[in-house]
Amino acid sequence: MTAGLPNAAGFPNCPVCAYRITGTARLCSDCAGRTVQPVAEPHCPVCSQAVAPGRQCSNRVCALPEAERGFSRVDAVAMYSGALRDKIHTLKYEGRAGWAMIFGRLLVGWMESHPEAMNGVDYVVGNPTHVDRQPVQHIEAIMDAAYTEDVTRAFPLSPPGAHRLVKHTETARSANRTLEEKRAAATAHAAALTWTGDISDIWGATILLVDDVFTSGSQLQHVALRLRAAGVADVRGLVLARVPWSG
Numbered sequence: 001m002t003a004g005l006p007n008a009a010g011f012p013n014c015p016v017c018a019y020r021i022t023g024t025a026r027l028c029s030d031c032a033g034r035t036v037q038p039v040a041e042p043h044c045p046v047c048s049q050a051v052a053p054g055r056q057c058s059n060r061v062c063a064l065p066e067a068e069r070g071f072s073r074v075d076a077v078a079m080y081s082g083a084l085r086d087k088i089h090t091l092k093y094e095g096r097a098g099w100a101m102i103f104g105r106l107l108v109g110w111m112e113s114h115p116e117a118m119n120g121v122d123y124v125v126g127n128p129t130h131v132d133r134q135p136v137q138h139i140e141a142i143m144d145a146a147y148t149e150d151v152t153r154a155f156p157l158s159p160p161g162a163h164r165l166v167k168h169t170e171t172a173r174s175a176n177r178t179l180e181e182k183r184a185a186a187t188a189h190a191a192a193l194t195w196t197g198d199i200s201d202i203w204g205a206t207i208l209l210v211d212d213v214f215t216s217g218s219q220l221q222h223v224a225l226r227l228r229a230a231g232v233a234d235v236r237g238l239v240l241a242r243v244p245w246s247g
Contacts, residue, residue: 070224074237095135104145203231
């Protein structure tokens with residue numbers, strides 16, 4: 001990028017991070033944190049949804065026992081609003097793959113800033129898209145960028161082209177569907193996934209499952225349940241954005 005252009009995520013220009021894509025991922029994350037909508041306080045410790053003080057989370061998934069919910073918790077970098085929402089859409093549906101670099105930096109910056117959440121994680125794995133997805137496999141692009149940005153190899157990310165979870169069969173998309181349709185699509189999505197390494201390696205492991213947006217949690221739930229059925233001990237989630245007041 002060159003001087004004078006808007007910064008890559010649509011945030012105010014910053015000479016430290018996204019303006020020239022220089023500096024550390026943590027600096028980029030900290031800068032973005034001053035402009036994106038942060039996760040609300042208080043929020044649900046399971047799904048990061050805003051909750052009123054003293055109230056239970058309205059997301060039905062959070063009320064389930066962990067064995068039925070699949071994941072232990074899902075953290076979010078920010079809320080799904082404003083520039084972050086628009087740029088996720090730009091990457092996902094318009095194929096502007098350059099935004100994957102920014103989102104990869106945001107993920108790594110969050111990991112660096114939350115060592116307690118990364119403690120004990122054996123694999124950081126993207127919730128995969130179909131191998132022929134058009135205009136871009138946005139999750140894979142983000143995970144590749146995160147690996148590149150993790151210059152010290154502090155986190156168990158897979159290198160580009162060696163993703164742990166892959167999806168060779170297309171299934172129905174869940175966007176703009178009813179809750180029941182979303183659940184059906186989530187079940188089909190999870191059933192279509194393949195672990196590319198030795199399946200015995202994940203027995204007793206802790207996996208951080210990464211996605212772009214968390215809405216109801218149905219898809220992460222079913223992917224997590226599939227992983228746990230294969231012997232994974234704990235599935236945690238990390239998303240770029242939590243859709244407000246959903247579930």
